[in-house]
Amino acid sequence: xxxSERIIYRPCARGKWGNLVPGPQPACRSAxxxxxxxxxxxxAGSVAGAHVVRVLADEAAGDFGEPGHLAAFGxxxxxx
Numbered sequence: 001x002x003x004s005e006r007i008i009y010r011p012c013a014r015g016k017w018g019n020l021v022p023g024p025q026p027a028c029r030s031a032x033x034x035x036x037x038x039x040x041x042x043x044a045g046s047v048a049g050a051h052v053v054r055v056l057a058d059e060a061a062g063d064f065g066e067p068g069h070l071a072a073f074g075x076x077x078x079x080x
Contacts, residue, residue: 006055008067009034011047012076020048020077031070038073049074 007028015021028034031052038050053067 002060003056003058006057007031007034007070008053008055009037010051010053011038011041012049012051012074013046014048020075023047035071038071042074047074049076051076 007030008025009028010025011023012020013023028037031054034052038047038052041047041050050073051069052071054070055067056065057063
């Protein structure tokens, strides 16, 4: 069982009725890269907010752990 760490940038945009809509959730090389992406997107106004999360995964077995919240930017839903 080979666990690997995945850092994921999870942006949220405003939907048609003002609600938060999740966007694509790309994996990043590091937490710093994900945080930079979130900061740039917030500054550009392209997203309402973003979460940065860490997940431990054994992709060969299809086993993914619970996401660990690293940071939040802007307006985002509760990171549950």
